[in-house]
Amino acid sequence: MKKRVVVTGMGVAAPNAVGLDNFNSAIQEMKSGIRFFPELRDLKFSCQIGGKPEISEELLQQYFTPLQLRGLKSSGIVYGVISGTDAWKDAGLEITENGSPDWDSGIIFGTGILGVDKFREAIQLIDAGKTRRLGSTSVVQTMASGISAYLGGILGCGNQVTTNSSACTTGTEALLMGFERIQNGKAKRMLVGSCSDHGPYVWGGFDAMRILPSKYNEEPTKASRPLSNQASGFVPGSGAGALILEDLDSAIARGARIYCEVLGGEVNSGGQRGEGSMTAANNEAVTRCITAALKNSNVETSEIDAINGHLTATSRDSVEIENWTRALNRKAEDFPYINSLKGMTGHCLSASGSIECVASVLQIYNEYIFGNLNCEEIHPEIKELIHQDRIPTEKITKKINILAKASFGFGDINAVIILKKYPA
Incomplete structure (x- = not known):
């Protein structure tokens, strides 16, 4: 077991x-x-x-x-x-x-x-x-x-x-x-x-x-x-x-406080093949990573309430959103809420994933979704894929049952984890 x-x-x-x-x-x-x-x-x-x-x-x-x-x-x-x-x-x-x-x-x-x-x-x-x-x-x-x-x-x-x-x-x-x-x-x-x-x-x-x-x-x-x-x-x-x-x-x-449960996840690489390179993700690898993380966690795509993305404030942001829509088969108003911490912290490089994981767990435990700083005007390619309400620009009070956290790194390497609220 x-x-x-x-x-x-x-x-x-x-x-x-x-x-x-x-x-x-x-x-x-x-x-x-x-x-x-x-x-x-x-x-x-x-x-x-x-x-x-x-x-x-x-x-x-x-x-x-x-x-x-x-x-x-x-x-x-x-x-x-x-x-x-x-x-x-x-x-x-x-x-x-x-x-x-x-x-x-x-x-x-x-x-x-x-x-x-x-x-x-x-x-x-x-x-x-x-x-x-x-x-x-x-x-x-x-x-x-x-x-x-x-x-x-x-x-x-x-x-x-x-x-x-x-x-x-x-x-x-x-x-x-x-x-x-x-x-x-x-x-x-x-x-x-x-x-x-x-x-x-x-x-x-x-x-x-x-x-x-x-x-x-x-x-x-x-x-x-x-x-x-x-x-x-x-x-x-x-x-x-x-x-x-x-x-x-x-x-x-031992009577410990439980913030949330980790259901599973996936790591993979795009091999720097196709559209993948040292600095850009292979899109097929990203979608495979998301799909496998859900499968390993026994979670359906419809169950994802929120996503904390990698989303670095570059031209790749719209590509990342497209990969999420493809992997989840969810678009427009049906897409989960999504946010990026990097508007507040910048890209903390090798520390980014762990800091953002802490932020993700805090959202689940305290039942809120933090807003996307400096996103007053959403990129038009992103607006074509998902509804702007899915990208909050201020804090939303909301119970999150399941959240997906992703990191897509230099060298065409990917990781996605699935977190779930633990019943009080």
């Missing part, structure tokens, strides 16, 4: 809010976290704006020891440790410094580029013949699994502790990997999520590709415009999201 899997804890460090309660309020209020960065202007970036969580020194000291903070330059690790630790505590789980490992709990926490600022410092020191000044944390800050290693040590997890990396799909893929481990009885609970560094050395390549908006440097909060006729490229962001997935029996036995 396959185990049922539920979400019992969450944490988040997003550009528009840090902390679960703050984030829940921010997305209902449609608060933007996109800001102007003088550093990007000085470096002659075309796009001089981005999304970056605001972390105070006081907050840092609540999660890291003075020794850990010495030389800590990886923003991704900072965001990941904050969100991961918060999720653990939110689930009602204890953090102990001694005793045996928690053999029933594991971690799958992904990233894209981790520790780039530490890498830069290391290169400078090594080239100057000052290798001994690197410090004892340079390795853990720059290895891809540094974030899961940090969290594994803090939480004492003794089950699988690993890191995945699948570009923009990373966080959603991590959730599915953790789900499958619990479903197959290999763990009772898994901390899943993803993080991304911020700054010019992460965002510079995208600026060079000319896929970021350059005309909103003086109006940063208006720059990210998913689904809009004025969409002109994605705004780079950073941060982390984390969720505790748990065997339903375990959650019930």
Whole structure:
């Protein structure tokens, strides 16, 4: 018998809010976290704006020891440790410094580029013949699994502790990997999520590709415009999201709060064939991924109440909507409600999937659909496919029974999960 899997804890460090309660309020209020960065202007970036969580020194000291903070330059690790630790505590789980490992709990926490600022410092020191000044944390800050290693040590997890990396799909893929481990009885609970560094050395390549908006440097909060006729490229962001997935029996036995149930999902790739490429999804692969996710979850297309899309505020938004209409065989007024978080946070790269998964669960648990920021004028190709009422521009109070969350990543890789409201 396959185990049922539920979400019992969450944490988040997003550009528009840090902390679960703050984030829940921010997305209902449609608060933007996109800001102007003088550093990007000085470096002659075309796009001089981005999304970056605001972390105070006081907050840092609540999660890291003075020794850990010495030389800590990886923003991704900072965001990941904050969100991961918060999720653990939110689930009602204890953090102990001694005793045996928690053999029933594991971690799958992904990233894209981790520790780039530490890498830069290391290169400078090594080239100057000052290798001994690197410090004892340079390795853990720059290895891809540094974030899961940090969290594994803090939480004492003794089950699988690993890191995945699948570009923009990373966080959603991590959730599915953790789900499958619990479903197959290999763990009772898994901390899943993803993080991304911020700054010019992460965002510079995208600026060079000319896929970021350059005309909103003086109006940063208006720059990210998913689904809009004025969409002109994605705004780079950073941060982390984390969720505790748990065997339903375990959650019930310890009296845990249950946010929602994870029914299933699917991951696949378009192989960069046909219309698929390094930067564009193969449309057949996307529709196959959606269809398989529904089949694996035993859900009919008519049962989907809402979709939290990938929707990055590029020309691909209308293509994504077309793929959803084809996979669900639903159009116009029959189409589910759909929204994108990226109008408020920008595109948080490898952290996007996990932050958006947290937002998706919050909508189910608290019975609302957040509005699409900066979508006053819907793209005409999208309006031909679905009714504009399906794209709310402000918060809607609504009970959601089943929600589909999708991430379609760089490299033509896809992930879709299906979440369901758990009866109170």
